[in-house]
Amino acid sequence: MRNRVEWRDASLIESRRVAEDVRYLEFEVEGGAPRFDPGSHSSIRVEIEGESAIRTYTVIPAPAGRIAMAVKLHPQSRGGSRFMWSLAPGQAVRLTLPENRFELNWRAGQYLLLAGGIGITPIYGMAKALVARGATLRLVYTARSRARLAFADELIALLGDRCDLYDSSEGGHIDLASEFAALPADAECYLCGPIGMLEAAKVAWAAADRPMSRLRYEVFGDSGLHPERPFTVEVLNGDVSVAVRPDQTLLDALLGAGVEMIYDCQRGECGLCTVRVLDRDAEIDHRDVFLSPEEKAENRRMCACVSRLTEGRALIDIGLRR
Numbered sequence: 001m002r003n004r005v006e007w008r009d010a011s012l013i014e015s016r017r018v019a020e021d022v023r024y025l026e027f028e029v030e031g032g033a034p035r036f037d038p039g040s041h042s043s044i045r046v047e048i049e050g051e052s053a054i055r056t057y058t059v060i061p062a063p064a065g066r067i068a069m070a071v072k073l074h075p076q077s078r079g080g081s082r083f084m085w086s087l088a089p090g091q092a093v094r095l096t097l098p099e100n101r102f103e104l105n106w107r108a109g110q111y112l113l114l115a116g117g118i119g120i121t122p123i124y125g126m127a128k129a130l131v132a133r134g135a136t137l138r139l140v141y142t143a144r145s146r147a148r149l150a151f152a153d154e155l156i157a158l159l160g161d162r163c164d165l166y167d168s169s170e171g172g173h174i175d176l177a178s179e180f181a182a183l184p185a186d187a188e189c190y191l192c193g194p195i196g197m198l199e200a201a202k203v204a205w206a207a208a209d210r211p212m213s214r215l216r217y218e219v220f221g222d223s224g225l226h227p228e229r230p231f232t233v234e235v236l237n238g239d240v241s242v243a244v245r246p247d248q249t250l251l252d253a254l255l256g257a258g259v260e261m262i263y264d265c266q267r268g269e270c271g272l273c274t275v276r277v278l279d280r281d282a283e284i285d286h287r288d289v290f291l292s293p294e295e296k297a298e299n300r301r302m303c304a305c306v307s308r309l310t311e312g313r314a315l316i317d318i319g320l321r322r
């Protein structure tokens with residue numbers, strides 16, 4: 001784990017599709033990139049409508065000294081993935097050296113790797129690293145069509161019958177209960193996928209009477225239970241009403257309206273951007289992993305960086321005093 005963020009100049013070396021909606025991007029980094037563990041992330045400066053912004057992506061196995069990412073083009077892209085897809089070989093970027101927030105414990109007796117959609121990015125790196133160490137593992141990966149299963153051929157070649165790939169449009173799905181039942185007591189499960197997949201896995205893991213510390217996960221922040229629609233928030237004591245577009249987070253909309261916010265991860269993990277919800281006329285689509293299920297059910301707080309209202313308006317309190 002790196003303790004501080006270190007920005008470097010880099011240039012794109014290679015860009016190619018690895019699935020219908022996923023592009024592999026490989027960067028040469030000035031001074032070279034250090035070796036990094038699977039599950040690591042780098043941030044990259046992107047341009048969205050002429051403005052500079054930062055997006056964070058999982059880094060995946062790359063030739064020594066380089067950094068590679070697999071980026072999904074999001075239909076509701078706020079502009080980050082569109083920018084990444086538009087990069088041409090030779091183009092200069094600024095990015096951070098990888099740091100790890102989703103660490104693999106090398107001492108587990110067996111590993112079950114679960115991926116949903118673009119959640120394959122850390123899982124792909126973990127699978128390669130575990131195979132290289134001779135670990136016992138199984139990988140199960142689901143996407144919304146065969147064409148969206150990134151790295152499918154490579155994973156099959158790497159793992160053979162130790163992996164199952166499912167196309168959910170044909171009814172394929174991960175049978176969590178039987179996957180967990182087949183694991184020995186000292187096994188660990190690593191999951192990366194949408195929030196609904198994580199919640200189902202947590203329930204099945206608990207039902208299998210397994211310690212939560214052995215279920216390790218990461219979710220992607222744009223994976224809500226509802227589609228993105230516009231909504232509006234009024235800020236208590238702020239005399240401001242902020243419209244949030246479908247392609248924008250609540251945090252971005254508040255910052256854009258000049259509201260001072262405290263935040264860090266922008267991935268629904270640290271909880272720093274949490275706002276109190278005093279009144280609302282629509283559901284909250286909680287997309288974070290910071291609040292507990294009980295707190296989410298109470299709907300008194302939400303993480304502004306990833307969670308949103310399904311529509312309508314809400315009155316929020318960010319601690320402003322008159």
Ligand code: FES
Nearest residue numbers: 264266271273305
């Ligand atoms: S900034 Fe970390 S949860 Fe929102």
